[in-house]
Amino acid sequence: MTGRTKVLLTGAGGQVGRRLLATAPNEAEIEACDHATLDIADRTAVAATIDRIDPDVIINAAAYTAVDRAEVEPGAALAVNARGPENLALAAQQSGARLLHISTDYVFDGRAQRPYRPEDATAPLGVYGRTKLQGEAAVMGVLSRQGIVVRTSWLYDRHGHNFFNTMRRVMRERGTVRVVNDQIGSPTAVPALCRALWRFALAPDLGGRVYHWTDAGAASWFDFARTIAEYCSARGLLPGNVTVVPISTAEYPTPARRPAYSLLDCSAAVAALGIAPRPWEEELLAVCDELANAEAR
16 A cells, blocks of 8 residues: 555646646656547546546546637537546546546626626536536536536646737737737636645545636736736747737627636635635746746756
8 A cells, every 4th residue: 555646637638637747746646648548528438447547536637628619519529528527427436536627717607796606606608618517517416525626717837728828929920919808817827726636636525516716816818918928028938029909809709708707716715725826927927937947948
């Protein structure tokens, strides 16, 4: 007996999965699967993998996150975001494992006047949010005591396809970007989310409920982009003459509707974990510093 917690990580090739691997604590013994080694939409493969590994905890970081493309690929989104979590939950039920599933602020419609609590009514506006909500329901329906759903928002890291990297590319190429200023949420750095996820995963007494975890504070996409430009320019990651222009959602139509307000109330998670989120600006600064150090090497 090693005394370590055996963890099966799905979606290990994505931005959250990569960080979970990089930040794994010593007490976690990890078996990592990316999409090539485990398609969570394949119920037979999921059952066989969990039977073979016999994990104490499963962390599901696999997701279909292309919000606009989901509108024209609803079947693909449903397979990964809804059927996949259901397959994991059913196999976890058979094995006795706990399941930690990552979800999204897009399960809400954005009409709230205060940060959404985990128990608030959901009303997703598009295919992505609907399929993520179906995944949540599957996890909690099958694993009423051993399942945990953690909703988060506006994820980014120095690796992967995300707003942070898209903005840096467009700012570098064009020098000017137009960014929506009437959608409000909490930019959340993946390293910060992973610190919380590991605490959830390694706390065997936590289970059977939905939590929220984001970085602290509120921003529009315009605020986020403007701060990216400021921090990256100061570190030589962008030229210093970038212009960020605020626009309305109506001026930037997209296939999928997005919530105008999606702040999440994280107080239940703070109480459960004994840690509090840092301001999103601090976490962005840390990601920019890490990127600058990596490019300097």
